[in-house]
Amino acid sequence: MTAEKRALLLVGSPRGIGHSTSDRLGSIVLDALKSRDVDTEKLHVHAAMDSPTALESALAAIGAADTVILSLPLYVDSFPAPVIAFLERIVQQRIGAGRARVFVIIQCGFPEKEQNATALAIAERFAAEAGWSWLGGVGLGAAEWQHKDVALALAPLAEAIANGTAVPQPVLRRAMPAWLYRFGGNVMWRLAARKHHATRSLRARPYDS
Amino acid sequence: MDALVLDGSRGAECRDALAALHRALAEAGYTTEVIPLRERTIAPCRGCFGCWVKTAGECVIDDEGRQVARAIARCDLLVYLTPVTFGGVSFELKKVLDRMIPNISPFFARVRGETHHQRRYRKTPRVIGLGILSQPDREAERVFKTLVERNGLNLRTPCTAAAVVTPESDLGATASALVKAVA
Known part of the structure; x- marks a missing residue:
């Protein structure tokens, strides 16, 4: 991995950067990538959708990244609405097509991580339609109750993400x-x-x- | 019986399907209200849970999202009409679905072996999902049908039915079959 590699964390929670579980979980992976000499950046999807200027800037940042980590909360079995609109813009403008890779982290407010399966399938459909390489995704349940265990499970995934290979499922016991x-x-x-x-x-x- | 159609289209892509739904619902005896969501001012959910712990079943955002949530709580049949977007629903429809959480209770319950939320209202509408695709896509269709079924579980609806149509589909037959499936 060389210093030219660039990873972007897209935080898909309305609570944004610094205030959301999505940011905290995505940052575990992003920090692990940074320690592997990958340039990193964070963007808040909802803020990007607030104005045409912010959107243009966010899409340019995605165009410059080779790896995107999308971290979001499960909303009604899918993504928060602004994330759908944002991903549609990526597909429409063919940003990163044939080049970008994506890894997805979805956490739900239920103890069963399996409840994220439909949203993960939607994320994989996005990758296919965008022409991005699908590195995989992880669904987490009750992640807010097991900070240390989740950090220990997610950080090692950075190696596969940095290498652009399929990311193995982390081993994580149920919080409770x-x-x-x-x-x-x-x-x-x-x-x-x-x-x-x-x-x-x-x-x-x-x-x- | 009252049916509420949430039209999640951006333009005219769902026009023919909407006409077919109208006919099928009228034949089954429904009075139908259609909400073209693209024409409504509805802000995205803030994820604050204020609707559960502050404002008693009403979103803290005072916009047309509240009126849609009220209409959903009172209808007998809720219809999602949407372009299939990555196997899911459109942004226009999703912004409303995210704002429907005031209509369920914050309290948890065990449902079919999983954790979900309790009902807030005694009656919840049956749900139909009709997705529009420009060409056949089996995986997108599978994901869409699963999504509608999972939404039904989370919203604690008595039953759901879903279908995906393409320009080659028989819209009238599909709409009638969906309405009959939730009768």
């Missing part, structure tokens, strides 16, 4: 039993609502006809 996740999550929602004095309205039905 699913029943415990559901129980803890339900407690957490009540505590979060209490902060806003909204505990009594957690089950409100404002649109009942």
Whole structure:
């Protein structure tokens, strides 16, 4: 790997860079690539979609990268909407076609990583339509509950990503039993609502006809 | 019975399919409302969960997304009409689907062996997905049908049906079959 290699992390969470699990997970891989003498850069997809100037700049950055890490949260079994619009622009303008490679990280708010399968299939369809090499993808469940384990599992993937070869699936045990996740999550929602004095309205039905 | 068609097209690419859906829904006795999403001002979801823990089942963003969420909560049949985009739905449709989370509860439940959210409303609409492709693509079709089925599971709908059509498809027969499948 030489210094001319360039990797770009696309953060597909509305919470953006510095505030999202998507950034944290993608940065594990990006930092591991950096330690392998790869030039790295980060972009926030939602910010890129905010203005034509930001979009043009983001698409130029993608055009200059040979490896793209797309890291995003699972939204209704797929990508957050602005990510779809952004990827459509890449395909329309043939950016990176026949040259770029992509690796995808998707994390869901459920303990079962298998729930990311449909979104990973959509990501692979994007790669095919964009003419990008598909390095693979990883789906994570409850990643916010196992920071250390996820870091240990994701960082070694950088070697295959840097070499442009198929990325093996990381070995990662489930953060906790699913029943415990559901129980803890339900407690957490009540505590979060209490902060806003909204505990009594957690089950409100404002649109009942 | 009320049907709500979310038209996720950017232009006229879904026009013929929409006409076929209209006929099939009318024949089955539905009163149909169509929302052309490209004409609506609907901001993307912020991922703040305010709709769950602050504002009691209503998105914190005060735009037309709230009206669509209300219409979805009240309809009997929800129809996704969309160009198939990477095997999934279009940006126009997805911006609304992302804004539908106020309509489900934050609380978790075990559903078919997986973790999902509980219903917020007693009644949830059945869901039809009709995807438009410019040419046959078996993998895109498989992903699209799986996506609609998975959405149904997450939105806790009683049943779903999905199909993908190309310019060579019999739109009338496909639309009728979809409506019958969720009857």
